[in-house]
Amino acid sequence: MSEFVFLVVTSVTIISALGVVLSNQLIYSAISLLFTLFGIAGLYVFLWADFMTGIQLLVYVGGILTLIIFGIMLTNKISSARLSQTNMQQGIGSVVSLWLLIVLSLVISKTNWYSVSSSEPVSTVDKIGTLLMTKHLLAFEGISLLLLGALIGAAILARKEI
């Protein structure tokens, strides 16, 4: 059962990811991205990362994606945003990407990964919280500063007159 669900989640993720890059209309890409993000959240569930699943849904789906859709709506008329969604690199880009995929796959399959599977899942929230406040405190502070900077910067940039 779970394997079937995993298969569904995986295929949703990959297909909708393809939809993101291939669809002609920007808004479809955004919607495809929504499904991709959902799918990835699903993958997190399989990876026993409950907190990350939540964050993924909250931040990505709730935040970034909303932001993106807003951006699309601000910059495009939805109906007319279908032309020339790709540049002329499409052909060579696909080749390169495919090669990249092949190379990566080769690497993945050739590498003998260190892998120990833990016996059962545990709650991740407290562990992450402890780590953030102890081992990664500095990074945590840094990232919050960055976030603040980005906030201010974005606000300034998005104003009509600079």
Added chain:
Amino acid sequence: MENILSWLIWIPLIGVGLIAFIPRDRTNFIKIIAASATGIQFILTLVLWKSFDSSSSVIQFAERYEWIPSYNIWYYLGVDGLSIPMVILNGLLCFIGVFVSWNISKAVKGYFALYLLLDVGIMGVFLSLDFFLFYIFWEVMLLPMYFLIGMWGGPQREYAAIKFFLYTLFGSVLMLVGVLGLYFSCGKTFDIIELTQVAPAALQGLTWWGISALKVIWILLFIGFAIKVPVFPFHTWLPLAHVQAPTAISVLLAGILLKLGVYGILRVNYGLMPDGVYWFSGALALLGLINVIWGGLCALAQTDLKKLVAYSSVNHMGYSLIGMAAVIAAGESQGLNLKAAQAGLGGAVFQMFNHGTISAMLFILVGVIYDRAHHREIEGFGGLASQMPVYTGITALAFFAGLGLPGLSGFISEAMCFIGAFPVYKGIVIASTIGILLNAAYFLWAFQRIFFGKLNEKYKDLPEINRLEMFTVIPLLIITLFFGIYPSPYLDLISSTMDSIINHVVSMTTLAGM
């Protein structure tokens, strides 16, 4: 008279040089120079005639200088009985042509310069005995002609000029290929006289890609010359060029240029490839027949007088072709009928000359009426006989000459062609005698429509032919009459050369090779 032949060729060129230095508004001076250049040339041709030994068939007055030794090319001039009448005719017609074009008003300087250049080319072709030189003069002739038609011609002159040019260029390209074929297969020489001796043996049994080289070269050269003649399927440039060209150029075109074709066939095809004569003479006679009938019928239907005369040229040259085909009568297979061969070949060469004078006359006369009425529609005239009796008389004589009336030169040559060809090509000759009827029909019908009937009111003030025009026609008329009554001077001039051509064709021919 050292180098008389060179002088003949280069005197008009000196004229061109002189004209080049005269201001363009001194038109009379230009005309006088042109007249004197051609006049001197004409006198020289007469001198040449006087000192020519007609009993000999060898090349006379030969001049031979090395020109481009690395390719064995010589500056080789000479005359024999085949070329001398043409040389004289050219001298005469070029001289007359200057007076025919006396009233040219547009770009006189250019006109006469080109005119003299044309003269150089024609004279050169008749005199040169080196193929390379021959070909160069052949092309030299072409260019002035193009400009003379294209700039001083009628309303459709550009079209006519380009057509003439392309047609003849096409022919000369084929000729060039043929000439080169001869050059490489006959020991790398351009010397026509030498080739005459060498070529028959050299071409014997030679094949290119399985086809007899002789036939290929014959056809190539024949088409090149046939376009000039013009032989039936290659004739359509002629009416157009004639109609559009200015009168003097039509005169030269009909009088001389068409003769180059026949001259070339006799000089080159007959001389170099006697085997081919046997092979091709039937076709030659047939083409002659088609020329006669087709040209005659076309002339009958024309409404433009000049076009009628142009088609009459097609018709008349047909007789020449038929006569030429008769040469094989002297062969063994035809029972050594030397009589017929002489009559036919002599008739063909005589017809060449006669057509030169007669059609020149006709074109001058058409020009006279065109200058006055500014059109050439046959139906547009009527009753001119009472208005212009002298002109009518002269035209009548010219027309009668054209329709082959005994007492005028055209008859003798036509009759000789027929009589000569008859033993060999009975059917063709009998069929082509219909041409005699067609000749009479189109000339007389045109004559009636132009001169007979009630005088067209429009033309009741038309001036009579003037002295200058008379001066251009009368000499031709006298020649036509003289040779019509007494052809011997001409035939004596050519007969030994004709005999040598016949002998050459007959003796060189080895039917086994065919």
Added chain:
Amino acid sequence: MIENIYIQNSLIILFLPLVAFVIQIFIGKRLPRQGDWISISAIVTTLILSLYMFVSMLQGYDSNFTQEWSFKWINMGSFVVELGVLVDNVTIIMLTVVTLVSTCTHIFSTKYLEGDIRYSRYFAYLGLFTFSMNGIVLSNNLMSMYMFWELVGVSSYLLIGHWFEKDSAANASKKAFLTNRVGDIGFFIGIMLIFNAIGSFAFTDIFNGVSAGKIAGTTLTFAGVGLFLGAMGKSSQFPLHIWLPDAMEGPTPVSALMHAATMVAAGVYLTFRIFPLLTPDALLVVAYIGGITAIFAASIAITQNDIKKVLAYSTVSQLGYMILAVGTGVYTAAFFHLLTHAMFKANLFYGSGSVIHAMHHALHEKHDHETDPQDMRNMGGFRKSMPITYWSMLLSTMAIAGVPLFSGFLSKDAVLAGTLSFAQQNPNHFLLPVFGFGAAAITAFYMFRMMFMTFHGKSNMPDLMPDIHESPKEMVGPLFLLGTLSLYIWYTLPYLNPFSTHGWFTDLVVPLDSAVPGNPTAKAIDDGAHHAHHLAMYLSIGVAFAGIGLSILMYLTNVLSAKNWKSRFGVLYDLSLNKYYFDENYNKYLYQPTLNLARKIAWIDWELYDKYFINGFGRVTSWLSKISGKLDFDLIDQILVDGSAKIANLMGLALKKVQSGKIQNYLLYVTASVIILMIVQSF
């Protein structure tokens, strides 16, 4: 140079009219009286010379008299053409006839054409004609005969077209020339056939060659028929007869000279000359053509109303007689008929000319330019006003009708006797004498019809009568002279038997044996004709009087109504009146199709062949050149030549693109490089 007096004389006779022609044409107009005296003195001189020769011929009285002289005209070694002069009794007689009639015509014309705008030109052409006719007569070879033959055609052309302002005259002249040319083609083919076989044009050589068998059988038949075709054209034989009636558009004296007495007789003269080479088959053709022409033309002449047309058809018919005679072998009879016919027919034409002249003047007085002065329906009762014309014409009419005591009787009788004898020997060909006698009857009928309509009865236009006068003496003189020459006595001297042709003529012109081996000898033919002579004579007198009697009944005493007979034979009458629709049918089935063919050919030549085929080459070439230009530019130049530059450029561009400033490109390169690095690393 030439010692022989006969040759000298004949050459003078030949060339003197030519000299007159040249003078007249160049300066005639500027001379007093427009130079007619030059022509007349020239022609009178030739007449005197001819008469001198004639008299010396009579003095010599040698039936074998022959003089020949020739020179090499063309000499190309083997191909030699000799032209020359042959003088024998026939030539001398013919020369006398030509010069006599020509002299009469000259004199007659001075009045008839008085005041004509081209008076001098007219006399010039007469000179040209006389020259060429003499040339035909004197030729000793086919070549020069053919040449003069055509020249005669030209002078005929010029004289018929004398009044070229009239379209009918212009058409008639052209028609005459072209119809003659048809015959001339046959003539020329005949010449070629003979020359091909024998290699000479001279009559003597030809006859020797024929008897030597150099040419025989079908070829000889064809040659003979070919030569005869020329005679058919010139002598206006069926079916080439169409031009002669139209030729009446020319001045009447011309009709008398050329289209009655001499030129048309040239055809007969030619057949006479070539008789020895005609094969039996060819002779049959000749005989039938002649016979058909004789009766056919006569049947047309019955209904014609134009006085000159009647005479024209009668000429055609009489020429048919002569040809018939040649065909049946009695060719000296043909020549005899030629001689007598020349006299009386010329006279008849002068008479008609005189009548027309009078009519013309009378109409002119009345200012009537509508009425046709040649239409007999406008005449009648001229006998009193024009007595000399009447009597002279009556004499000639008697002659042509074949009334005894007149010349025509003798010659016609000889012809008919020959025909009858031929039919007796070849019963299959019984039609030939039927043609002959039938035509004789019809001739008598229509000739008297003409006389009665013109001179007898009441005038149909009485108001003209006061103005109808006898013609001036220049015109009456020839009438008188030739009228008397219609009497038999001139031809039978020194004998006086009016019923026998025996006389100087038969003594001097003796038939020769045919050169064709196997043909009947002259003696056999002569005997046959002699045998048939009496029967023929009775028959011909019978038919002549029958014709005359019918004519008297219909047109003089009006016992029989011509109108009734006309309606009784409605269809035949129409056919005859319209000349059997020959002109219409020729026009419909010959001229128009030829013209249409010519137009089509010209159209094909110009609009189709030239425009599409020849210009098609141009178009194909220009199309090819466009393609090759395109190839040249697009492929060679743009791709290959510029290509190398472009590749360099492209590489530059490619390298430039690396520095495109576009992040995405950079990303691409980075990714690609990473991949490459990874691959490289893995090896």
Added chain:
Amino acid sequence: MNQLNTYLYIAAILFSIGIFGVMTRRNGIAVLMGVELILNAANINFIAFSKYGGMNFDGHVFALFIIVLAAAEAAVALAIVINIYNNLNTINVDEASAIKQ
């Protein structure tokens, strides 16, 4: 089925797709979406290694940081895009090269 390699492959696929998107899209926002895909692919790897590396939660923390960064990046990028759009009336990245100056 549920082992490390599966997730790595999925991540690799997503990564490749993301790279493709970034390379080929003209629209700035679409490029951004490609970038999101790449980041997500990286996150999947982090989480997967975290699970199969003995439940080491450092991976989770990194993933968290990445999400934060992504959010910041998205905010700034979109601000820039909107600005470009306002100025150049297009958000196609290849046309917006005027910004190079």
